[in-house]
Amino acid sequence: MIVRKETRVLVQGITGKQGTFWTEKMIGCGTQVIGGVNPKHAGTEHVGVPVFASARAAMEAAPFDLALMFIPPAAAKDAALDAIEAGAKTLVVLTEHIPLQDVLTMHAAAKAHGARIVGPNTAGIVTPGEGFAGIMPGHNPNIFQPGRVGVISRSGSLGTLVCLNLTRAGLGQSAFIGIGGDPVIGTSTREALEALDLDAGTDAVVIVGEIGGTMEEEAAEYARGMKKPVVAFIAGRSAPSGRTMGHAGAIVTGHRGTYNSKRSALEAAGVAVTDLPRDIAEAVASRL
Amino acid sequence: MNLLEHAAKHLVLRNGGIAIPQGIVCHTPDEAREAFEVLRRPCVAKAQVPAGKRGKSGGIVVVTNAHEAHDAARSLLGTCIAGHRVSAVLLEEKANIAKEYYAAVLPDAAGRAPMVLFSEEGGMDIEELAEANPAAIRRATVDVLKGFSEEEAAALVEGAPHDAVLAPVLVKLYDAFRAHDAALLEINPLAVLDDGRAVALDCKFTLDPAAASRQPELAKASVPEPLTDLERLAAEAGLKYIELSGNVALLANGAGLTMTTMDTVSRLGGTPANFQEIGGEAYTKAEAALKIVLAHQGVKSLVVNFCGAFARTDVMAEGVVAAWEALKPDIPVFFSIHGTGEDEAVALVRERLGIEPFDFMEDAVKAAVEAAR
Numbered sequence: 279m280i281v282r283k284e285t286r287v288l289v290q291g292i293t294g295k296q297g298t299f300w301t302e303k304m305i306g307c308g309t310q311v312i313g314g315v316n317p318k319h320a321g322t323e324h325v326g327v328p329v330f331a332s333a334r335a336a337m338e339a340a341p342f343d344l345a346l347m348f349i350p351p352a353a354a355k356d357a358a359l360d361a362i363e364a365g366a367k368t369l370v371v372l373t374e375h376i377p378l379q380d381v382l383t384m385h386a387a388a389k390a391h392g393a394r395i396v397g398p399n400t401a402g403i404v405t406p407g408e409g410f411a412g413i414m415p416g417h418n419p420n421i422f423q424p425g426r427v428g429v430i431s432r433s434g435s436l437g438t439l440v441c442l443n444l445t446r447a448g449l450g451q452s453a454f455i456g457i458g459g460d461p462v463i464g465t466s467t468r469e470a471l472e473a474l475d476l477d478a479g480t481d482a483v484v485i486v487g488e489i490g491g492t493m494e495e496e497a498a499e500y501a502r503g504m505k506k507p508v509v510a511f512i513a514g515r516s517a518p519s520g521r522t523m524g525h526a527g528a529i530v531t532g533h534r535g536t537y538n539s540k541r542s543a544l545e546a547a548g549v550a551v552t553d554l555p556r557d558i559a560e561a562v563a564s565r566l
Numbered sequence: 567m568n569l570l571e572h573a574a575k576h577l578v579l580r581n582g583g584i585a586i587p588q589g590i591v592c593h594t595p596d597e598a599r600e601a602f603e604v605l606r607r608p609c610v611a612k613a614q615v616p617a618g619k620r621g622k623s624g625g626i627v628v629v630t631n632a633h634e635a636h637d638a639a640r641s642l643l644g645t646c647i648a649g650h651r652v653s654a655v656l657l658e659e660k661a662n663i664a665k666e667y668y669a670a671v672l673p674d675a676a677g678r679a680p681m682v683l684f685s686e687e688g689g690m691d692i693e694e695l696a697e698a699n700p701a702a703i704r705r706a707t708v709d710v711l712k713g714f715s716e717e718e719a720a721a722l723v724e725g726a727p728h729d730a731v732l733a734p735v736l737v738k739l740y741d742a743f744r745a746h747d748a749a750l751l752e753i754n755p756l757a758v759l760d761d762g763r764a765v766a767l768d769c770k771f772t773l774d775p776a777a778a779s780r781q782p783e784l785a786k787a788s789v790p791e792p793l794t795d796l797e798r799l800a801a802e803a804g805l806k807y808i809e810l811s812g813n814v815a816l817l818a819n820g821a822g823l824t825m826t827t828m829d830t831v832s833r834l835g836g837t838p839a840n841f842q843e844i845g846g847e848a849y850t851k852a853e854a855a856l857k858i859v860l861a862h863q864g865v866k867s868l869v870v871n872f873c874g875a876f877a878r879t880d881v882m883a884e885g886v887v888a889a890w891e892a893l894k895p896d897i898p899v900f901f902s903i904h905g906t907g908e909d910e911a912v913a914l915v916r917e918r919l920g921i922e923p924f925d926f927m928e929d930a931v932k933a934a935v936e937a938a939r
Contacts (some may be wrong), residue, residue, distance in 0.1 A: 290895060296876070351776060374846055377777035378673060379710075379747055385678035386710045401875050415906050433822020435905075436846055439873040440677040441928070442904050459821060462675050473660065488822055491675055513825040516832040517841070553833055556928050 279368065279396055279465055279473055280453045281309070281344065283408045288336050289314040291348035293324050300348070300413050301325050307417040309409030312340040315357075334358075335365040344368040346402070346411045351519070354398070356379035362387045370411045371397035371458070381462055388464060395464025396457065401434025404454040406442075412456060414438065425450015428474035428561055431486035432459050432493075436513060438557055440486050449557035452480040467497040475487045475504050481534055482507045482562050485549070487540060491516030494540040502547040507565035509550045509558055512540050518521070567773040567788035568616040570657045575773035577784055578751065582742030584735055584763035585765045589658030589780075600712030601657040602632040608660040611638035611902045617648035625652070628660060636712060639693075661767060663686035665727060666755035668692050668703070669736055677707040682740055684722050684732075690783055715738035728758040735764045746784060747777030803854045805842065812837025813938045814931075815859045815897075817852070818871040820845035820874050821884060827871045830928055836935030839865050850879035850887025853892075866938035868899040871927045872911070880907030880914065887918045898937045902927040 281287075287304065291297045292314025302325050305311050313328040313336050320331035332346055345361035347354065347369065353543045355374045361369050362384075369388065376384075376398050388395045396403060402412010407424035410416030414434065421438060423445045431437025434456055441451055455470045459465055467485060474480045483506060487494040494512060515537040523546035540550050550561045571576065575586040585591035593651035602609060613625035620626055624853035625647045627676040633916075639655045644845040646652070652776045674681035679730050682880070685703045687695050695702055704938065708714045714852045721734040726732060735756065743751045757767045771784075778785040793801060800807030806821075810828075814836045816825040845856050859868070870886055873880045890899070901923035903911045915921050924930040 352780075365787050375776040376891065377780070378749055379744055379777065382678070382680060382710050388866055390711060391676070415875050418905070419596050421905065422909075431822070433820055434875045435818070435820025435824075435873045435877070436822035436826055438875050439823060439826075439903055442873070443926075462673050464678065468674075472934040486822070488825060493675070498678070511826075513829060514904055515829045516575060516838065517825055518810070554830060558927050 279394060279403060279470060280457055280477060281403050281405045281409050281411050283308065284310070285409065286310050286312045286342040286343050288333060288342040288361070289347055289348065290343045290361065292316060292327075292329060293319055294348055296413065298325060299542055304410060306386070307409060309362045309411065310334070310340050312405065317392035325377040333361040333366065336351065337364040342366065344370060344411055346370045347372055350477065351375045357381055358395070359385040359387055362391045362393050363403040365391075366393055367439060368397045369393060369464070370394055370400065370402055371464070372400060372402060374459070376460075381460065385462065385464055393418060393535065397463060398453070398458055399460040400456040400458035401437065402456050405453070406451050414454065414456065416454070421445060422454065423450035426479060426481040427451050428452050428477065428480040428483045429455055429486065430474070430483065432468040432488050433486065433513065436555070437486050439555055440484060440511070442563045443556055443559050444484070444562070447563060449562055452477060467493040468500050469480055471497050471500050475506060481507065482566055484510070484558055484562060485510040487512045489517060489537050489540070491533055492535055494525055495543040498543040498549060501544065501549050507550070507562070509552065509556055509561045509565070510544050511552050511555055512537055567775050567778060567785065569771045569773065569784065569787055570614040570616060570789060571612065571769055572614060572654070573787040574608060574769040575766065576621055577787060578742055578746050578748070578771050579753070579766050579769050580637070583738050583933060585763060586660045587661055587765055589766065592639055592655045592657055593653065593857070595636045595640040595643070596655055597656060598634040599632045602629065602635035602649045605657065605659055609635060609657050609697055610660050611635060611642060613642045613645070613647055613652040613658045614654040614656055615647045615650035620647060623647045635684045636849045639762055642701050661757055661765060662760040663757045664760050667726070667732060667758070668754045668907070669739055669756045670742050670750070670752035670754070671748065673723065674707060679710060680708045680740065680743060682706045682708060682722060682736055684736060686726050688757070692754055707936045708740060728764065731758060731762060731764045732756070747772070747774045747781050749774040754835050796861055797839050800842070800855070800858050803851065803858070804849060805844065805851060805855050805858065807855070807858055808841040809862060810838050810840050813838045813864050813866040815862060815865040815868040816871065816884070817842050817844065817856055817868070817873060818851055819843060819857055819877040821872055823871060827869065827927065827931065831869070831935060834928070834930075834932050834935045835937055844882060845877055848881050849874070850885070852882040853889040856889035857893065860889070860893055865897060867897055867934040869930050869934040870899060870901045871930060872903045872905065874905035874907060878907040879903050879905055880910035883911035883914045890919060892937070898903055898934070900930040902925065902930040
């Protein structure tokens with residue numbers, strides 16, 4: 279889930295407006311884009327790379343590691359299955375509003391083929407100085423700088439702000455992992471934390487979480503045993519509580535999922551939780 | 567997107583082959599009287615509201631004749647239960663219950679798969695049961711590529727007094743969850759009757775909003791969210807706006823950054839007037855969004871907080887400036903702008919509004935909170 283110089287990227291939906299714009303940015307900052315997919319333009323070139331009919335056809339002609347999806351919600355499941363069956367190791371799914379049942383099918387197929395999904399509804403992943411896959415302004419040196427702090431975020435906009443604040447404080451990033459804002463995502467906070475814990479280029483980790491679900495509580499269990507310092511910010515402290523009709527959701531999560539539950543779980547595990555986003559950089563600096 | 571009990575039973579359960587009691591939906595006391603004449607047996611009159619614990623709130627009344635059916639409907643219709651106005655009553659044959667069970671299917675984020683829940687202790691207090699005795703709720707994670715088999719269902723209900731009749735119902739419930747694009751499908755109670763049949767006495771169904779366009783019938787039957795006038799206006803414009811009671815208005819992009827802006831307003835001693843995010847494809851709608859934000863009564867200051875990745879801050883700033891120049895509101899506005907398109911956006915705000923954005927969002931929020939005092 280950490281993008282490297284060697285990572286070979288296939289862009290599904292490369293010929294669309296966003297696909298075109300962000301593929302150019304990715305190539306511009308050194309990402310190895312081996313090609314794109316659009317069945318209607320197969321055999322042509324777009325932004326300097328070949329366009330294939332499918333991920334499967336791309337894998338035969340130009341092997342890739344990571345499939346990045348600029349695909350509308352209704353077509354997302356088929357595009358994901360194409361990439362998974364082609365043998366992609368990682369899928370970065372940017373698409374928001376993919377029907378839940380399609381997402382569940384995508385996760386099951388990924389599990390069966392040993393592929394990792396990042397997202398859905400993620401802004402992507404960035405390794406400053408190496409490359410990026412997504413719609414993060416990873417090419418913008420004012421926001422991202424190479425360094426040794428790993429950042430995990432459910433939100434693209436807030437994650438961008440946190441990286442900007444780190445950069446302004448002189449703290450570069452070893453990796454940004456946008457895990458996505460959907461309720462059922464392929465890479466959890468805990469898994470991203472573990473990857474950054476094992477990453478030799480990372481000295482500290484920032485978790486940018488938000489209310490809902492139990493991912494921050496599960497990440498806290500892992501953080502407890504970590505030697506690297508972990509700092510967190512949780513969004514949604516003042517959000518009005520939503521209405522839930524059925525009881526089933528409450529059964530699975532119990533009282534977990536609230537701001538207080540996340541904050542106390544993280545603090546009990548030795549994670550510094552800040553009140554404001556601007557305090558994150560100082561909290562990291564003081565623990566390095 | 568929640569369905570009322572009667573709609574969930576007819577459009578989801580019956581469609582999925584799960585037995586439901588005979589019932590008729592009534593909108594007036596006279597309709598309830600006529601419905602009883604059709605059913606002609608002891609019935610329950612059930613207020614149709616998208617909320618749990620109706621029984622405890624007096625929303626379920628047993629009736630034994632047409633006169634009682636009429637009176638029960640008259641007493642229920644127009645009342646408010648758990649914040650919802652009752653506009654329909656379901657008159658349903660009264661079941662002769664041997665035992666009540668609980669069954670549900672929902673997505674499990676940790677397992678990234680659907681989870682089937684089953685308990686022998688069905689009835690009203692499933693939440694309390696989960697708290698007091700979590701072991702009483704059995705769980706099975708399903709591989710959607712294979713489906714939920716009779717064998718897996720049998721293993722889940724094994725040892726329950728009516729296991730043979732329950733297992734097929736759970737398979738159908740899972741299939742209905744998948745086929746109807748459910749975010750949640752729950753039967754509580756799932757009753758086994760004196761004659762041995764398994765019947766769904768209640769049903770909760772939540773439609774996945776992302777699948778609404780491919781489930782038009784279910785989307786049409788779902789209960790509209792109770793919205794304020796401004797919230798309705800925003801929804802019609804395709805915007806996520808939540809009206810709050812404070813006086814510091816805010817506009818930001820992305821749910822995470824918008825929540826953080828709200829949190830920061832309250833952390834710094836202010837009260838947010840709204841939640842309004844224009845992230846994703848909505849970043850081009852800043853002008854419409856700001857007009858709704860400013861229409862909120864009692865707004866005393868505004869903070870605009872952009873940190874753009876996909877959302878271009880120059881495009882959003884253009885919308886903000888256009889709305890500001892059109893409305894000329896008599897309140898101060900404070901900006902923080904970073905990310906994609908930042909230089910153009912900052913230049914635009916500086917030139918057209920004569921305002922210098924803050925470097926840190928916290929400083930913009932602090933100024934807005936102080937101005938609202």
